[in-house]
Amino acid sequence: MDNLNSALGTWNDKLAEIWALLTQDPATFKGGGIWGVMLNINGALKAIGLGLLVLFFAVGVVKTCSSLADVKRPEHALKLFIRFALAKGAVTYGLDLMLAVFKIVQGMVSTIITTSGLSGSSGTALPQEIIDKINQVNFWDSIPLWAVTLLGGLFITVLSFVMILTVYSRLFKLYMFTAISPIPLSSFAGEPTSNIGKNFMRSYAGVCLEGAIIALACIIFSAMASSPPAVDPNVSAVTAVWSYVGELIFNLLVLVGAVRMSDRIVKELLGL
Template identity: 65%
Template sequence: MWNGKLAEIWQLITTSPENFKGGGVWSIIVNINGGLKAIGYALLVLFFVMGVVKTCGSFAEIKRPEVAFKCFIRFVLAQAAVTWGMELMTAVFQIAQGMISTIMDSSGLSALSAAELPSRMVDIIQDVGFIESIPLWAVTLLGSLFIWVLSLVMILTVYSRFFKLYIATAIAPIPLASFAGQPSSSIGIAFLKSFAAICLEGCAIVLACVIFSAFASSPPAIADDTLAAATVVWNYVGELIFNMLALVGAIKMSDRLIRELMGLG
């Protein structure tokens, strides 16, 4: 189960929003983005007028060529951001995907290393009698429950990244229209930084998986194979769950880590 979830994460993190779930969700997001462009153009004019009123002290000031030209350039650039916002955000995501591919190539991993039981552990389990197998079953069920919960949290975190990408892409024309006015441009800047943080979140997730892959390549050692089988398995499972907790924690905090590195708080 754990190896299957890791393989699913490895596949999801390298999948673009256009190809996720066959691309059906992306086509809906594109239609929503196109529909909100009309509202974005209306807000474009509103933000532009508000910006001119707040930055220009009088009507005579806006008659100055340099001031009028500056306002005109700002309006044109803001309109271009609303019109080509989808292409802009797709380019940012492709840059982040290129970084993810570079991380994978530099690590020398084409896929995550699967976690396997040591051969000595397999021999100990197979030699257990019926009576001794009862506590061993209890340990196995408890360990399986922990692994199921951790894998569920991990996969939900990765899926939530796609939801955030889709939501940000769908409403992009609204915050991008704020670039038309100088006082409101901070809204658009914060939106672009947040979208870049969502894209870079994939890099943090890949780095966490690469680090865990190094742990998985050298599984926990059996401290003392003379102990009871249930004790040996419990010690092994406990150390394995600790490594899994470290991976899940790193994936769970990837959003906060990237936002702090980009100064988004």
Template identity: 65%
Template sequence: MSDNWVVQNLENALSTWNGYLSEIWSLITTTPQNFRGGTIWTVIQNINTAVQGVGLGLLVLFFVVGMVKTCGSFADVKKPEHALKLFVRFILAKAVITQGMELMLTIFTIIQGVINTIITSSGITNPNNLALPDDIVSAIEDCGFFESIPLWAVTLIGGLVVTVISLILILTVYGRFFKLYMYTAIAPIPLSTFAGEPSQNVGKTFLKSYCAVCLEGAIIVLACIIFSLFASTPPDVDSSMSAVNQVWSYIGQLIFNMLVLVGTVKMSDRIVREMMGL
């Protein structure tokens, strides 16, 4: 690492970005069961098991309400075909509640397979690290004391912006894990709506929303892959410009690419929901 303070500041900002981008890549390929050693998943399992009692109570309620709304009279319930239909619906709804955890894990595993396929097909096992070009380093080191003063301001602002963008990016990805855990914890309650025909749309919407959260990982991976391809070629900077203009041009183009990545990641939820018609 260079002894120049300006260079060090820029390299530290890029190092922060590279570290968070690598962590994001690791998070996307991590299952909820293994995240943070599995401690959080154990608690979520306990909550899901406890909430199943509430879900089974609501199961009966939605079943009765659905039966009242769909049957014209009590005589309809006596019909074998109608009674069988109600019985099968009740059994299936109960199975969805009691086996809801396995159902959601199966959905996650399928979508995780899609994510792994995208990573394998891209040939990028890890995102490319950003590095300060040697031309920029040389231009900065050749500056005198007074010429370095505006460089300090530029690098301070640029380094701060890069750090803030990095934090926004990592928090967005962590937010996806929070949503996965919350969906899994309360799953028995919305899944209980499958017991009644009039209320089953609530359960369908819940499962679609959960699938959308899982698919956010695929959008995030695609965004990181595209950014890595951009990062493999450093921004073009005119070496005939002054050091301040070179650094400003480099940081500006870099921040623009970072903002595009962050914007795509933050909109991943909306993108997937539009794809699924939610």
């Protein structure tokens, strides 16, 4: 029973940490130290982004203009000027744009959690029937029961760390997108290279939307966990515990799989 309670305690702790991370502002995570470093890198890369801005603009002029006469045409020159100005604004104020997208998606996540009525506070616990059967086991029957609970507890612990690593990877991707954003955003200056910036923004929006998919997966699991697996009172303790652990691991596998598939689901939604 200690093996199962320890594994379920680890799982509930990681699940509660996921609920906290889904609504976590990267600027306040770990005291804001990581965010400060990313902002410094973003500021340093702006200078490189502005240099690339001129390069991409020149490439765009060469690719879209067949001769110097095309550049002298007022409508074409105005189009090039507007594109350059917008690209300059994207590099300079791109971080503000990305934060606005992030706040919109975070509002969606908060709405999903609030509407579901689940806050992640309810954890998975051993049913009383399982506890009673374990307490009635004699010494010899406790040996295979100990092996079953040890393997089940180890599997549950591994699944909990796999799931939390996936959620942490989303947060780290947000930091990486923030730090390197001036480089791909500078590609908006040239029409032939503008797809780089478009794909970057779509990928960033996809990383933000992963939070909503993960929240939905956790809500579905919480609804499933509210009705624990049925325990047959007529079977032995080892069989009852094995049946309970097997069904519980299956439910946890479904949740871990849904969390890990969140990036694939978002890519299908956005056509990435």
